[in-house]
Amino acid sequence: MNNAMSIIFASDNESKLNELTLHRTTASLPFGGRYRCIDFALSNLVNSSITTIGIITRNNYSSLMDHIRMGRDWDLNRKNSGIVVFPPYASNTSTNVFKGKIEALYGILDYIESSDDEYVVVTNSNIIASIDFDDVYESHVASGADITMLTYNACPTTSRRVIVESDLSGRVRGMKITRNASEDECELGLFCYLFNRKQLIQLVSDSYERGKIDFERDILQSNIDILNIHAYKVKGHAALVDDIKSYYRESMAILDTDVRNSLFDSAGKVFTKVKDSVPTRYYSGATVVNSLIADGCKINGRVENSILFRGVVVEEGAEVVNSIVMESGKIMKGSKLNFAITDKNVTVTEDKALSGSDAYPVVVVKNKTV
Amino acid sequence: MHTNKKECVAMLLAGGQGTRLYSLTRDLAKPAVSFGGKYRIIDFPLSNCINSNIDTIGVLTQYKPFDLNQYIGNGQPWDLDRLNGGVFVLPPYMKGETSDWYKGTANAIYQNIEFVDKFSPEYVLILSGDHIYKMDYAQMLAYHKEKGADCTIAVINVSLEEASRFGIMNTNADNSVYEFAEKPKHPKSTNASMGIYIFNWAKLRKYLIEDEEDKTSQNDFGKNIIPKMLADGQKLFAYNFSGYWKDVGTISSLWEANMDVLNTSSGINLDDSAWKIYARNTAEPPHYVGKNAVISNSLITEGCEINGKVVNSVLSTGVEICEGATVEDSTIMPGAKICKGAVVKYSIVGNNAVVGENAVVGDTQEGMVDGQWQITVVGPNAKVAANQVVPVKAMVD
Numbered sequence: 001m002n003n004a005m006s007i008i009f010a011s012d013n014e015s016k017l018n019e020l021t022l023h024r025t026t027a028s029l030p031f032g033g034r035y036r037c038i039d040f041a042l043s044n045l046v047n048s049s050i051t052t053i054g055i056i057t058r059n060n061y062s063s064l065m066d067h068i069r070m071g072r073d074w075d076l077n078r079k080n081s082g083i084v085v086f087p088p089y090a091s092n093t094s095t096n097v098f099k100g101k102i103e104a105l106y107g108i109l110d111y112i113e114s115s116d117d118e119y120v121v122v123t124n125s126n127i128i129a130s131i132d133f134d135d136v137y138e139s140h141v142a143s144g145a146d147i148t149m150l151t152y153n154a155c156p157t158t159s160r161r162v163i164v165e166s167d168l169s170g171r172v173r174g175m176k177i178t179r180n181a182s183e184d185e186c187e188l189g190l191f192c193y194l195f196n197r198k199q200l201i202q203l204v205s206d207s208y209e210r211g212k213i214d215f216e217r218d219i220l221q222s223n224i225d226i227l228n229i230h231a232y233k234v235k236g237h238a239a240l241v242d243d244i245k246s247y248y249r250e251s252m253a254i255l256d257t258d259v260r261n262s263l264f265d266s267a268g269k270v271f272t273k274v275k276d277s278v279p280t281r282y283y284s285g286a287t288v289v290n291s292l293i294a295d296g297c298k299i300n301g302r303v304e305n306s307i308l309f310r311g312v313v314v315e316e317g318a319e320v321v322n323s324i325v326m327e328s329g330k331i332m333k334g335s336k337l338n339f340a341i342t343d344k345n346v347t348v349t350e351d352k353a354l355s356g357s358d359a360y361p362v363v364v365v366k367n368k369t370v
Numbered sequence: 371m372h373t374n375k376k377e378c379v380a381m382l383l384a385g386g387q388g389t390r391l392y393s394l395t396r397d398l399a400k401p402a403v404s405f406g407g408k409y410r411i412i413d414f415p416l417s418n419c420i421n422s423n424i425d426t427i428g429v430l431t432q433y434k435p436f437d438l439n440q441y442i443g444n445g446q447p448w449d450l451d452r453l454n455g456g457v458f459v460l461p462p463y464m465k466g467e468t469s470d471w472y473k474g475t476a477n478a479i480y481q482n483i484e485f486v487d488k489f490s491p492e493y494v495l496i497l498s499g500d501h502i503y504k505m506d507y508a509q510m511l512a513y514h515k516e517k518g519a520d521c522t523i524a525v526i527n528v529s530l531e532e533a534s535r536f537g538i539m540n541t542n543a544d545n546s547v548y549e550f551a552e553k554p555k556h557p558k559s560t561n562a563s564m565g566i567y568i569f570n571w572a573k574l575r576k577y578l579i580e581d582e583e584d585k586t587s588q589n590d591f592g593k594n595i596i597p598k599m600l601a602d603g604q605k606l607f608a609y610n611f612s613g614y615w616k617d618v619g620t621i622s623s624l625w626e627a628n629m630d631v632l633n634t635s636s637g638i639n640l641d642d643s644a645w646k647i648y649a650r651n652t653a654e655p656p657h658y659v660g661k662n663a664v665i666s667n668s669l670i671t672e673g674c675e676i677n678g679k680v681v682n683s684v685l686s687t688g689v690e691i692c693e694g695a696t697v698e699d700s701t702i703m704p705g706a707k708i709c710k711g712a713v714v715k716y717s718i719v720g721n722n723a724v725v726g727e728n729a730v731v732g733d734t735q736e737g738m739v740d741g742q743w744q745i746t747v748v749g750p751n752a753k754v755a756a757n758q759v760v761p762v763k764a765m766v767d
């Protein structure tokens with residue numbers, strides 16, 4: 001799809017990732033052993049030939065800048081397109097950080113207007129999925145939609161979700177914005193949209209000038225009868241990460257071979273910042289079962305149902321079970337982790353035990369020594 | 371001042387066919403052969419260069435260059451995409467009426483005199499693309515300057531038995547070279563040439579031109595240029611290198627070098643933040659270790675799926691080990707698949723090769739000395755049929 005640009009929101013006001021996003025945007029949240037959440041959005045776009053990408057940040061964006069640099073790792077250091085990161089306070093008349101997506105988009109309207117692409121992909125950065133935007137585009141054209149909204153099937157959680165009701169033709173006839181968890185699986189919005197660029201500019205300008213704030217409510221839901229909004233259900237595995245529980249659940253989902261194949265073995269690769277780590281070294285005391293292990297680790301203990309990021313050390317006699325250990329974590333001799341998430345550079349000293357539960361994993365913040 | 375001038379330009383000889391690696395180099399140049407899980411042999415000299423602050427490198431290619439060219443690309447993985455300098459792939463080319471393949475190592479540099487001249491260097495560093503080692507060329511250059519040498523040759527101490535396989539430098543007390551003996555039957559010393567030279571460019575340039583005019587010359591550094599310079603009384607010095615260094619020109623030595631990476635006391639430590647070895651990344655996910663996997667003393671990298679047993683082995687990017695399969699004391703190259711129940715021991719399995727279900731490749735060996743391991747090879751893209759037995763030292767193409 002070479003006639004589209006994209007706008008990515010690096011943070012979501014609604015995020016409840018707490019400790020994990022103290023120092024970073026949702027976009028730069030480490031995920032899946034060697035990635036940051038935004039890698040999936042960026043790779044999907046690049047793999048679909050969409051290479052003009054603006055990223056809107058809200059706060060704590062230095063980790064994101066460090067991750068993206070000039071965009072080279074996604075082949076986005078281009079002359080005639082490429083990546084632009086918009087820090088907050090884009091508009092010099094506003095006195096506060098933007099209140100919502102409408103204001104944020106309004107703040108970079110110049111950027112969107114300066115493009116000559118026909119379409120814009122507007123997306124959140126916390127979507128874990130392999131999305132083929134060429135296919136989305138085909139569906140968009142075939143349905144004659146004004147807006148195509150990407151959806152997936154899942155159970156609503158206590159995070160903000162848009163329940164989509166579409167008719168047989170796929171046209172969205174009803175949208176319910178909710179924070180009520182439910183056990184019933186239904187079609188939910190992925191917070192990823194394909195717009196006609198000029199129409200997006202029009203909608204954002206109108207809404208902003210009328211004091212509207214909420215993108216989903218004020219642009220989509222309230223125009224449902226006027227605009228032809230179509231749903232496109234993402235093929236394969238799709239997930240939103242927006243609280244500790246979903247972070248843990250969606251991370252562990254990658255241990256499932258079908259999910260891994262859906263995310264990584266599709267046509268396009270998932271790109272990320274290259275760190276030139278060495279291969280992971282297994283010592284004679286290593287016992288590793290059902291785990292995802294990034295490069296640069298040194299393993300001499302037990303690792304089970306877990307995810308180790310780059311450069312993690314598991315010493316002799318240490319046990320990492322049902323846990324996520326982020327980059328450069330060090331689990332020393334005799335320590336035991338069960339249902340734990342340790343952020344970057346966490347050291348668990350000898351003979352400590354950290355234990356949480358499936359629903360409430362223990363989280364250790366960045367750079368801490370336990 | 372930033373000008374085009376470079377103090378030292380490196381010329382990396384990467385055109386060799388590597389015939390002694392047999393099927394592993396049937397479709398690609400030796401420097402492009404995979405090594406140590408996520409590297410290629412050429413990553414070592416390229417990384418050594420950038421770590422030694424040498425940012426201008428000509429890579430001389432000739433044999434099956436496509437993989438190597440594609441791998442090097444614009445040099446970005448080694449931080450060699452530069453406005454001035456960087457990495458250049460130099461295949462033979464037409465010159466006026468004539469064009470020639472590279473006839474020998476010296477002729478390859480001779481044919482690229484114009485390239486080197488563009489950077490007006492004082493010094494030229496000659497490297498080859500078939501050794502595994504970490505070396506600070508900046509220290510060697512400082513030594514070269516300190517000695518006021520015309521040519522400095524890096525040497526490594528080998529055993530007396532091995533000495534007959536190398537070019538041997540016989541030196542005076544001040545390390546100046548008085549004699550060079552190519553593969554001597556009765557070596558006088560154990561200073562083996564590592565094939566790494568620093569020359570004063572003006573001097574080398576003159577010798578290359580003279581050598582080209584000599585129709586009897588084999589146009590080779592070891593056989594012609596070095597002996598000629600010695601005979602003329604030029605100042606040649608040996609530079610002693612004491613770290614890990616291995617020529618990976620044979621199946622046995624390539625396998626040994628991979629095993630050396632596994633062995634933390636071998637002297638080659640790749641996990642060294644002060645001297646990183648860079649490689650082009652293939653954007654594969656972290657490796658997955660399944661419910662019935664057993665892994666011990668091994669190196670495993672991105673994109674692998676391990677459901678069997680892996681002991682004392684090096685697995686490259688995207689290798690799949692199926693349930694019930696066993697891999698011991700082996701190196702498995704990128705994309706290879708070891709199917710259910712297969713057993714692979716003391717072997718090299720080439721890129722994208724498939725070892726079929728319950729096949730047996732190679733066998734355990736005891737008490738061999740380096741250089742004599744009987745390694746079994748499954749060539750790139752080769753298929754070992756289910757239940758097939760591939761004996762020790764056999765090669766499957």
